[in-house]
Amino acid sequence: MIDPVLQSPELRLAADSNQVLNYHRDPHNYITQVFGAQLPAIRTGFFNVHLTKGIIVQPHWHTNVNEMVYVISGEVITSVFNPFTQRLMTYYLRPGQLSLFPKGWFHWIIAESNHAHLLTIFDQPTPDIVYGSDFLRSVPKEVMQRAYCVNEEDYARAVAPIRESVILGPPVGCGRDS
Structure with a gap:
C-alpha cells in the first residue's frame, strides 16, 4: 500500500x-x-x-x-x-x-x-516527553515522605526553585555559571 x-x-x-x-x-x-x-x-x-x-x-x-x-x-x-x-x-x-x-x-x-x-x-x-523537573515539582511532599521517608519540609524546600519545566539546565541564575 x-x-x-x-x-x-x-x-x-x-x-x-x-x-x-x-x-x-x-x-x-x-x-x-x-x-x-x-x-x-x-x-x-x-x-x-x-x-x-x-x-x-x-x-x-x-x-x-x-x-x-x-x-x-x-x-x-x-x-x-x-x-x-x-x-x-x-x-x-x-x-x-x-x-x-x-x-x-x-x-x-x-x-x-x-x-x-x-x-x-x-x-x-x-x-x-516526561521531564524530571515536572515530576519532582508535582509529587506532593506527603507522598515523598510516605514512600521514601523523606522529610516533607526538606523535600518542599529542595524542589521550591523548580517553578517550570527545565529543559536545558541549570536554570539561569541558579548560582552556577549560566
Whole structure:
C-alpha cells in the first residue's frame, strides 16, 4: 500500500531544521526540530540540539519512542538508567559517535565542551516527553515522605526553585555559571 502522504500533489521531501524553535535557554543553548508537523512525509523526527559546556538536557524519559543521540561536533556525556539491572550506563561521546535511550528509560545529556551540536533522533514522528523537573515539582511532599521517608519540609524546600519545566539546565541564575 502506498502512503497517501507520498501521493499528495503538495508533497515536500525537505525541511529546514532551524525554522522551528523548540526551546531557547540563551543564544548558545537551544533546540530546534523537525517532526511530522514540519515534514509530513517523515516517519521519524529529531531535535537539533546546541549546547555549551556544563549545560544539561535535563533528566527525562519518553513513553512512546526510542531515542538515538548522534554527536555532530563537541563532546557530551549521555547517561541512561537501566531499569532491568538498576545500573546507570554512561557514555562519553565525540563527533560521529552515538548512544541509544530505549523507550521508557530515564536519561540525560551533559555538554563537556563548548559548541556541542547533536541530533536526538526518534523512531516515531512525535515523542512524548516526561521531564524530571515536572515530576519532582508535582509529587506532593506527603507522598515523598510516605514512600521514601523523606522529610516533607526538606523535600518542599529542595524542589521550591523548580517553578517550570527545565529543559536545558541549570536554570539561569541558579548560582552556577549560566
